[in-house]
Amino acid sequence: MNFLSFFMAWKYLRFGKKEKNISFMIRICFLGILIGTFALMLTLIITNGFEKVIHEKIRGISSQAIIYAPGQKLDDTSIKKVLNDEYKDLVKASSSSVIKQVIVDHEKQQSVLFIKGVEPATEGLVSSIEKKIVLPVGHKGLPELLKENSILVGYKTAKQFNLSIGKEIKIMVPEPTGKKKISLRKKKVIVAGIFKVGLDEYDSNFAYCSLNFLKSIFDYKKGSGVDQISLALNTKEKSFFRKNNEEKIVQNLKNRMQGLTVSSWKELYPALVSSLKLEKYAMFFIIALITLVACMNMISLLFMQIQQKRKNIAIFKAMGMPHKQIRRIFLIIGLSITFFGSSLGLGLAAIAGYFLEKYPFIQLPDVYFVSHLPARMDTEIFLAVFFCTILLGFIATWIPTNRTKKINIVDVLRKE
Numbered sequence: 001m002n003f004l005s006f007f008m009a010w011k012y013l014r015f016g017k018k019e020k021n022i023s024f025m026i027r028i029c030f031l032g033i034l035i036g037t038f039a040l041m042l043t044l045i046i047t048n049g050f051e052k053v054i055h056e057k058i059r060g061i062s063s064q065a066i067i068y069a070p071g072q073k074l075d076d077t078s079i080k081k082v083l084n085d086e087y088k089d090l091v092k093a094s095s096s097s098v099i100k101q102v103i104v105d106h107e108k109q110q111s112v113l114f115i116k117g118v119e120p121a122t123e124g125l126v127s128s129i130e131k132k133i134v135l136p137v138g139h140k141g142l143p144e145l146l147k148e149n150s151i152l153v154g155y156k157t158a159k160q161f162n163l164s165i166g167k168e169i170k171i172m173v174p175e176p177t178g179k180k181k182i183s184l185r186k187k188k189v190i191v192a193g194i195f196k197v198g199l200d201e202y203d204s205n206f207a208y209c210s211l212n213f214l215k216s217i218f219d220y221k222k223g224s225g226v227d228q229i230s231l232a233l234n235t236k237e238k239s240f241f242r243k244n245n246e247e248k249i250v251q252n253l254k255n256r257m258q259g260l261t262v263s264s265w266k267e268l269y270p271a272l273v274s275s276l277k278l279e280k281y282a283m284f285f286i287i288a289l290i291t292l293v294a295c296m297n298m299i300s301l302l303f304m305q306i307q308q309k310r311k312n313i314a315i316f317k318a319m320g321m322p323h324k325q326i327r328r329i330f331l332i333i334g335l336s337i338t339f340f341g342s343s344l345g346l347g348l349a350a351i352a353g354y355f356l357e358k359y360p361f362i363q364l365p366d367v368y369f370v371s372h373l374p375a376r377m378d379t380e381i382f383l384a385v386f387f388c389t390i391l392l393g394f395i396a397t398w399i400p401t402n403r404t405k406k407i408n409i410v411d412v413l414r415k416e
Helices: 002-013 017-062 076-086 120-126 155-161 211-217 246-256 270-308 310-318 323-358 379-406 409-415
Strands: 065-068 091-106 109-118 133-135 150-154 168-175 183-195 206-210 228-233 261-264
Touching: 002 323, 017 270, 017 323, 017 379, 065 246, 076 091, 076 228, 091 120, 091 155, 091 211, 109 155, 109 168, 109 211, 120 228, 150 155, 155 183, 206 211, 228 246, 246 261, 270 310, 270 323, 270 379, 310 323, 323 379
Parallel strands: 109 206, 150 183
Antiparallel strands: 065 228, 065 261, 091 109, 091 168, 091 228, 133 183, 150 206, 168 183
C-alpha cells in the first residue's frame, strides 16, 4: 500500500492538459518555497557574517578574557603563577597591561588619547594587535617596535595629526596635584608603527607602548601592580556536535579568582553582542514569513486538488483503502514540493554565499564596522532553515489532507 501511495502521488504531480490550473499552482508553490528559502538563507548568511566578523575584531583586539579588580592594582606575578600552576592546560598565554589617558600635542592640535602599556613579548599571544599593524610593512613584531619611548597609533589618529613612521610627537601626562588645578608635563615619543583594527573606537582613540615605558612616565613605584591581565584560552573549535568551552573556562576562573573580576570578551561588549544576536534572530523570523506565505499557497493547492480528485478518493475508499493511505498520497505531494523547493533554494543561497564570502565586492559605508558586505556559512544555519521550511510545509500539507476523511463515498459516486 505504501508503494501505491507513492505511485498515485507521482501520478497526480504529472498533470495532463486538462489540469493546467493545478499544474500552474504547483509551479507557483514550488517557486514560492524556493524564493522564500533562498531569501531566508541568504539573509542569515549575511547577518551571521556581520556577527562573526565583528566578534572576531572585538575578540582579537580585546583578548578572550581579562582579569581585573575595579579601583585596585593587580599583583600580576602571583596571579600568573596561579595560572601557570593550576590552569596550564586551559590558559595558553597571559599578558599584563595598564591603560592611561594622555593628551597628544602636535602642530597646534590637541586630542585626548588612551594609551595602553603592554608587554611586547606576550601581547601578540593574547590579542591580534600585532597583526593589525599596517606600517611599517614587514615588521618583526611588537618587541622590535615597542622600544624605549616608541608608541603605536591608530591610522585615524595618524591621519588626523599627519603622522608617519619615525615622527616625533609630544604627549602631555597629568601629574598628581591639588584638587583645584591639574598639572601636565610633556614627554616626547616616537611613532614606531600605525595599526588599523577596523573599529573606530580603537583606530581614533587608542595608542600602544611598552608597559615599562608607561610606568616610567607615570612614575609608578617599583613592584607596583597592573590594571589588568589579558588571557588567551585553550578553547576547542566550535562545531555542530561540540560547543566552544570558552564560557566554561571563564566560569572556572571566576570561581577560583575570588575577589577579582574575570570577564570574557562578550561581557565587555554586552550591548553589541546582544544586538547582533537579536538582529539575526529577528531577521530569521521576519524573512520566514515569506516561506509561510508560500506554504499558505500549498494549503490552497491541496484543497483544490482534493476537491478535484473527490471521485478517485471515493473509489479508493470503496475498494477498502484506509484513510491513512489516502492522506499519505497528498502528504507526499506537499512534502515533495517543499523538499525540492527548499533544497534548491538552499543550494542557490550556498552559491551566492560562497561568492560573497570569497569575493567581497559589495562595499559598505563607514558607518558599519566592516568595509565590505560579509558572509559566513555554517552547517547549523542550513539545517535550521531546512527543518523550519519542512515543518511549515508539513503543517500546511496536514491541514487540507484531513478533508479527505469527510468525503462521503455514496454521495460522490451517485452524483459524480
